[in-house]
Amino acid sequence: MSQNATSLQQRRLIVVMGPAGAGKSAVGSAVARLLGVRFIEGDEFHPPENIAKIRAGMGLTNEERRPWIRSIGEAVRALDDPVAVLxxxxxxxxxxxxxxxxxxxxxxxxxxxxxxxxxxxRLATRQGHFAGPALLQSQLAAMDRAEEARRVDGTRPVAAIAREIAALAEA
Ligand SMILES: Nc1ncnc2c1ncn2[C@@H]1O[C@H](COP(=O)(O)OP(=O)(O)O)[C@@H](O)[C@H]1O
Ligand SMILES: O=C(O)[C@H](O)[C@@H](O)[C@H](O)[C@H](O)COP(=O)(O)O
Incomplete structure (x- = not known):
């Protein structure tokens, strides 16, 4: 196995997930700061047609998600860092x-x-983002129980949530 392939397998990505408004950007960037690692904002990788659809309050299909997720994958592949937050x-x-x-x-x-x-x-008061409250219903309908995810209480202050995730991710 080449060195590069080894390092790709060893890279750990802490994925802060949840529906629109859950606090992924706020908490994810705080986790990255605490750990001193890079933060990747997934929403920056949508093609323009996805952004237009989300802005109109419509959920994406999985086909439409594929190029978005692929672009995130390319950004991660370009990183040298052993740990990052997405x-x-x-x-x-x-x-x-x-x-x-x-x-x-x-x-x-x-x-x-x-x-x-x-x-x-939160979505009704958030400024400067293409996803608004109209998206929420489709987000909740598309969500599953995410058994493989570690659940954290996202209603606490951002700093407290970030500390919990940082500690769990390092354990
Ligand atoms: N733990 C929290 N408590 C209160 N407000 C929060 C919290 N996390 C995020 N917010 C606010 O809620 C809105 C949505 O947060 P954001 O990080 O953009 O969520 P997401 O990335 O999951 O859509 C923002 O205005 C943000 O400042
Ligand atoms: O942070 C948010 O407000 C949401 O995450 C929002 O940006 C959108 O939901 C996704 O980027 C689209 O992808 P999905 O339809 O897969 O959530």
Whole structure:
């Protein structure tokens, strides 16, 4: 096995997941700061047609998710770092399976658990993001129980959630 292939297999990616409004970006970037590693914002990798659809409040199909997840995989492949943090909704097992195919890293999933009413409240007040409250229903419908993910209480302050995930990820 080449050195490069070995390092790809050994790379660990902490995936902060959950529906829109769960706090993936806020918590994920805080986890990365705590660990001193790079933060990858999954939403930056959508092709323009996905952004237009999400902006219109429509959920994506898995076919539409594939190029997005593939671009995230390319960004991860380009990293030299042994550990990084990714914010990505990863709503159900089909999407997580796609992630495992496309992203060359050991994926560790952390699901931010936030009740629907709080998600709705956050999305109604969030500024400067293409996903609004109209997307929430399709997000919740697409979500599964994510048995493979470690669930964390996402209703606490960002710093407390980030400390918990950082500690779990290092254990
Ligand atoms: N733990 C939290 N407590 C209160 N507000 C939060 C928390 N996490 C995130 N927020 C706020 O909720 C909104 C959605 O957070 P964001 O990180 O964009 O979620 P996501 O990336 O999962 O869509 C933002 O306005 C953010 O500041
Ligand atoms: O942070 C958010 O508000 C959401 O995650 C949002 O950006 C969107 O849900 C996904 O990027 C689209 O992909 P999915 O339909 O797979 O969640």
């Amino acid at each position: 914010a990505c909704s990863a709503l159900n097992w089909k999407i997580r399976a796609m992630m495992k195919e496309e992203i060359p890293a050991d994926l560790r999933f952390f699901l931010l658990d936030v009740p629907e009413a709080e998600l709705r409240r």
